[in-house]
Amino acid sequence: MDTRLLKLFLSLTDTLHFGRASELNHISPSALSRSIKQLEDEVGVALFERNNRTVILTHEGELFREYAREALLQWDVIRDSLMEEAEELHGEISVYCSVTASYSFLYDILSQFRLNHPGVEIKLHTGDPEHAIGHILSGTEDITIAARPAPLPTGVAFKPIAISPLLFIAPAEQGALEPLLQTPISDESWAQIPMILPESGIGRQRVDEWFEQMHQKPTIYAQVAGNEAIVSMVSLGFGVGVVPRIVLDNSPLADRVQILDVQPELEAYDVGLFALEKKLKSPLIRAFWEQLKG
CATH class of the missing domain: 3.40.190.10 (Periplasmic binding protein-like II)
Structure with missing residues (x-):
């Protein structure tokens, strides 16, 4: 069975960008566009509204997305079941x-x-x-x-x-931050410490909850996508960050930061x-x- 068109369609629904979807699927944007047009011709309706700037799923496209996901799932299940009967998975x-x-x-x-x-x-x-x-x-x-x-x-x-602890980290050479990082860190110091935090996600949620529990509002120096980037910015002395221990343990910059003893600990x-x-x-x-x- 040729499931290629369904996979290309789902990839485009996920990115809503012909360039990114074509890159993920290792084809040219023009080839992706032709494939989507072929699929739309087969089902008889427009699945996307598109212009030079945006790609949006139509109502019919949203309905077809659910079908495509279920169809690919069922195909995988029956194909894998047949291979299991043959006692070797492919x-x-x-x-x-x-x-x-x-x-x-x-x-x-x-x-x-x-x-x-x-x-x-x-x-x-x-x-x-x-x-x-x-x-x-x-x-x-x-x-x-x-x-x-x-x-x-x-x-x-x-x-x-x-399980990976979530840690507060500071630059190994604290410089101007040193007076603010004397443990235990005071409420006044927390209000002045520049924080380098994740833009969003579980880590950011837990940091926000921690500051709320401490009745503090963090002074945010930077909001960063990716834990590795947080370690990098902290190592350069820009502020205090929060990262999972697994990231710090595997970072080439681990010796340029230090773990702060902060209570209560983050979840x-x-x-x-x-x-x-x-x-x-x-x-x-x-x-x-x-x-x-x-």
Whole structure:
């Protein structure tokens, strides 16, 4: 079966950008545009409204998106079931995680999985862990690795891998910050300390809750996408940041920052695998999932 058009369609619904979607699928924007036009001709309706600046799903496109996701899921399930009957799995699994998670957790998982299932191809994509669950819900990725949010979205399964504390970090050479960072840090000092925080996501949510609990409003120097960038800015002396320990332990700049003894501690990250519960019906996805005991 040729599922290529459905996959291209879903990729475009996820990005709403012909350039990015074509890059993700290793085709030219013109080839993607022709494929979408072919699909629209086959279903008989416009699936997107598009002009020189924007791409928007039509109402019919939203309905077709649900069909496309379910059709690809059912195809994966029956295909994998047939291969399971043949006692050897073949196919591909799409995995998404941060660069840090890829070499902190994924190497061990994939090493064993490769031995057990040599016919399975792994397609690895890396990026901001904030988008991990969104990729699962949209159907663009089969498995993702990230920190568990509270609450967990309906229909999403989670399997824990590790606990990673969330740390306040300061530059090793504190310079002008030194008077503000004498422990225990006073309320007056917290009001003056320049903070380098995530733009959004679980880490930002927990930092905001911590400051609210302390009846403080942080002085935000910068809002950054990506934990590695926070470590970099802190190491340069721009302020105090918050990152998971797993990021700091794997950072080449770890010796240029120091961990602050801050009480109460921030809630730790519960890091693990995410997948749609209904995708775990697929023998291929289930085999990867069960690679981790827990």
